[in-house]
Amino acid sequence: MSIGSWLEERTGWRSNVGAALDTKIAGGPSFAHVFGAVLGSILVIQAVTGILLAMSYSPSVSAAWASVAYIEDQVALGWFIRGMHLYGSSAMVIVAGLYLLQSAVWGGYKKPRELVWILQVVILGVLMLFPLTGHGLPWDQQGYWATKVELGITASAPGGAYIVQLAQGGNDMGNLTLTRLYAIHALLLPALVLILWLVRRALIRHHGLTPKWNAPDTAVGYFPDQAFRDAIAIALAVAALIAYTVYQGGAPLAAPADSTVPFDARPEWFIRPLFQLRKYAGPLEHLAALGAPVVVGGFLIGLPFVDRSPDRSPRRRPLVMAALALGGVVVLALVGLSFRDDANDEDLAKRVAWSEKRAAQARSLALANGVPPTGGTAVFSTAPHWQARVIWQKACASCHEGDDRKGPLITVGYGSRAWIRGFLTDPSGDAYFGRTKLAKTDKAMKAVEQTGAELDALVEMVYAQSGAKDVDAKKVEIGVGLFDSVCSDCHEREAGKDSDPGPNLFGMGSLAHRASLIANPAAPTMYGAHNEMPAFAADTTESDRAAIATWLAWMQTATARDVEALGEP
Amino acid sequence: MGGAAPRGEAPRFQRSLVGKESPLADDSASNGASRRRFLKLATCALGGGVGAAVAIPAIRYAITPIGEKTVSAADDPIDALPLEQVKPGAPPLQVTLVAPVQRDGWAAVKNVPLGAAWIRRDTGGTLTALSAVCPHLGCAVGFDGKQYVCPCHDSTFALDGAVQAGPSKRGLDPLPFEVVEGRLRIAWVRYRLGGPDREKA
Numbered sequence: 101m102s103i104g105s106w107l108e109e110r111t112g113w114r115s116n117v118g119a120a121l122d123t124k125i126a127g128g129p130s131f132a133h134v135f136g137a138v139l140g141s142i143l144v145i146q147a148v149t150g151i152l153l154a155m156s157y158s159p160s161v162s163a164a165w166a167s168v169a170y171i172e173d174q175v176a177l178g179w180f181i182r183g184m185h186l187y188g189s190s191a192m193v194i195v196a197g198l199y200l201l202q203s204a205v206w207g208g209y210k211k212p213r214e215l216v217w218i219l220q221v222v223i224l225g226v227l228m229l230f231p232l233t234g235h236g237l238p239w240d241q242q243g244y245w246a247t248k249v250e251l252g253i254t255a256s257a258p259g260g261a262y263i264v265q266l267a268q269g270g271n272d273m274g275n276l277t278l279t280r281l282y283a284i285h286a287l288l289l290p291a292l293v294l295i296l297w298l299v300r301r302a303l304i305r306h307h308g309l310t311p312k313w314n315a316p317d318t319a320v321g322y323f324p325d326q327a328f329r330d331a332i333a334i335a336l337a338v339a340a341l342i343a344y345t346v347y348q349g350g351a352p353l354a355a356p357a358d359s360t361v362p363f364d365a366r367p368e369w370f371i372r373p374l375f376q377l378r379k380y381a382g383p384l385e386h387l388a389a390l391g392a393p394v395v396v397g398g399f400l401i402g403l404p405f406v407d408r409s410p411d412r413s414p415r416r417r418p419l420v421m422a423a424l425a426l427g428g429v430v431v432l433a434l435v436g437l438s439f440r441d442d443a444n445d446e447d448l449a450k451r452v453a454w455s456e457k458r459a460a461q462a463r464s465l466a467l468a469n470g471v472p473p474t475g476g477t478a479v480f481s482t483a484p485h486w487q488a489r490v491i492w493q494k495a496c497a498s499c500h501e502g503d504d505r506k507g508p509l510i511t512v513g514y515g516s517r518a519w520i521r522g523f524l525t526d527p528s529g530d531a532y533f534g535r536t537k538l539a540k541t542d543k544a545m546k547a548v549e550q551t552g553a554e555l556d557a558l559v560e561m562v563y564a565q566s567g568a569k570d571v572d573a574k575k576v577e578i579g580v581g582l583f584d585s586v587c588s589d590c591h592e593r594e595a596g597k598d599s600d601p602g603p604n605l606f607g608m609g610s611l612a613h614r615a616s617l618i619a620n621p622a623a624p625t626m627y628g629a630h631n632e633m634p635a636f637a638a639d640t641t642e643s644d645r646a647a648i649a650t651w652l653a654w655m656q657t658a659t660a661r662d663v664e665a666l667g668e669p
Numbered sequence: 670m671g672g673a674a675p676r677g678e679a680p681r682f683q684r685s686l687v688g689k690e691s692p693l694a695d696d697s698a699s700n701g702a703s704r705r706r707f708l709k710l711a712t713c714a715l716g717g718g719v720g721a722a723v724a725i726p727a728i729r730y731a732i733t734p735i736g737e738k739t740v741s742a743a744d745d746p747i748d749a750l751p752l753e754q755v756k757p758g759a760p761p762l763q764v765t766l767v768a769p770v771q772r773d774g775w776a777a778v779k780n781v782p783l784g785a786a787w788i789r790r791d792t793g794g795t796l797t798a799l800s801a802v803c804p805h806l807g808c809a810v811g812f813d814g815k816q817y818v819c820p821c822h823d824s825t826f827a828l829d830g831a832v833q834a835g836p837s838k839r840g841l842d843p844l845p846f847e848v849v850e851g852r853l854r855i856a857w858v859r860y861r862l863g864g865p866d867r868e869k870a
């Protein structure tokens with residue numbers, strides 16, 4: 101006995117499958133009947149990709165962004181699976197919408213199928229909740245702000261405050277928001293859809309699918325004619341979904357959520373009509389955002405009870421057709437206008453470009469260094485020289501960068517041979533001490549008069565103070581000789597010796613020297629009485645100063661491009 | 670649900686959707702069987718194609734962790750303690766080896782304890798560093814004053830790590846170490862459990 105017959109005896113699968121395949125389709129096979137199958141197959145894809153994503157996703161404020169970035173950049177084909185899941189959710193809404201539209205045009209809501217219709221409206225609504233609960237999960241800027249706005253709108257509805265507290269798990273968005281969104285998105289909604297789908301299937305078993313109003317009075321078995329059409333439609337839909345996902349390079353992931361960094365959040369495309377409507381509604385924006393869905397939902401659910409004639413021909417139901425057409429045109433127009441407004445907004449484009457750059461920076465840092473357990477935004481702190489650059493911006497930049505600076509310019513190349521040469525030949529130049537008070541007094545350092553090989557030797561001698569390995573010992577020796585004859589009136593070069601009026605050159609440019617200069621530039625070995633720079637011993641830690649010294653050393657050989665690549669601290 | 674209609678009467682709108690040459694359109698009795706077979710094959714082929722297009726990337730994604738170092742710290746020796754604290758002939762000292770940074774999936778966590786080592790210098794001054802992971806099944810090995818004892822299945826090990834009694838098939842695993850500027854640095858290594866041979870896990 102074959103396994104098949106053995107199973108047949110015990111399960112009856114053959115006859116069951118056979119009966120299912122032979123389900124009669126009223127009106128005969130048609131491409132018009134494929135929507136249910138296409139929707140079903142997309143739901144399966146959503147389930148498969150969703151389960152895969154759940155295997156690498158962590159719903160907590162500190163790990164969500166990092167885990168999604170991990171999926172995108174470190175799990176094989178993670179970008180593809182996540183892209184399929186995101187765009188699949190749109191496909192799901194589109195197909196369910198078309199299916200509903202078809203029912204409406206065909207009069208599928210008419211007696212005795214009113215409940216089938218209402219179920220279908222409810223299913224579409226529930227399907228829309230998937231993207232709405234899903235886009236917050238990555239806890240990136242887009243998801244965070246979009247969720248924030250949606251919760252804000254919900255809060256303005258009657259009783260909305262309670263719904264918001266339930267949805268976000270308390271008084272503000274945080275860990276409990278994510279776990280709740282996740283549970284709703286991945287457990288509650290799928291269960292709900294499954295139940296609604298099963299109920300709807302039972303009803304359809306009872307009534308049969310709605311045939312076209314003018315379909316011939318035949319009924320043909322599902323397999324193979326309708327199955328073949330379904331298969332073609334599914335294949336086309338899935339191919340389109342894959343092509344779109346690949347074309348888009350997967351789903352976008354913005355920078356980690358940060359409540360202090362503004363972001364131009366945009367809702368899902370199918371919420372765009374409301375988004376746009378609010379712009380026109382002025383002070384009534386909340387009413388528009390909440391009222392419009394109620395009106396549309398009410399119209400759809402009420403339809404079977406308003407249009408009660410048994411006639412299903414669209415031509416003889418001009419009012420319903422006109423209402424549907426008007427609704428469709430308004431919705432599409434609002435979507436179009438919303439995208440057009442965005443496309444025409446140059447400032448928006450700039451902000452988007454800035455946000456995208458930040459997102460890319462966060463992603464590459466996460467890939468290279470991992471994300472600190474404190475959370476997504478901490479990924480920026482793993483950037484090279486981050487600590488130093490943050491302090492620099494706060495404490496140093498105003499005097500050493502830009503046009504209003506009061507001290508010497510400190511930028512790429514600072515401390516290099518070229519910089520030293522420039523300094524020695526023009527110490528009171530604008531990029532050097534030119535802006536200090538000292539430069540305007542007769543205590544200002546005089547330009548070195550040596551040229552050619554002698555100047556080279558002096559430059560090398562000063563450069564060697566940093567402890568650099570790539571020095572020319574010969575030149576240094578000559579430089580030391582020159583120093584003793586032309587510089588030693590003002591400068592010392594022995595460790596620890598007080599030096600006046602100019603600083604002691606010993607160790608100048610080394611990490612230790614720079615760190616101690618930042619701590620106390622007025623030390624007698626440094627600028628002493630001529631110092632104009634504030635001391636930072638109290639405001640910075642030793643590790644801060646070491647970090648800045650290391651960063652300055654990096655700047656010495658860096659190019660403007662390298663600095664640009666570090667991004668903003 | 671409408672009554673079953675006899676096969677072969679294709680509804681009229683069907684013909685407008687598919688060309689005359691298509692097997693879909695040809696529904697004469699003589700060709701009915703081959704037409705059915707074609708539709709069956711084509712349906713299965715399309716279904717299989719869609720299934721593969723989704724399943725192959727899905728499987729590739731799902732098997733990513735195989736052979737992947739998702740949890741890892743640098744293999745560099747980890748600073749343990751100043752060598753002078755390990756007195757020759759004194760009882761072994763237990764130290765926890767803390768990785769400066771451990772990559773764990775998406776996270777980079779600082780100061781993660783990786784494991785413990787028993788360190789001892791014999792009277793001749795020779796240093797040994799033994800992993801505190803029992804080579805039997807991985808419990809944490811303690812020291813009872815005379816020998817190392819595993820609490821799980823009572824394997825005991827001599828001061829040099831050799832098995833004395835119990836189910837363990839090999840002695841305690843030595844860890845590579847170095848002394849830099851007077852400080853003992855130990856590399857954390859995990860070995861495969863159970864067997865008599867010492868292989869890196």
Ligand code: FES
Binds near residue numbers: 819
């Ligand atoms: S684990 Fe140590 S004896 Fe079994």
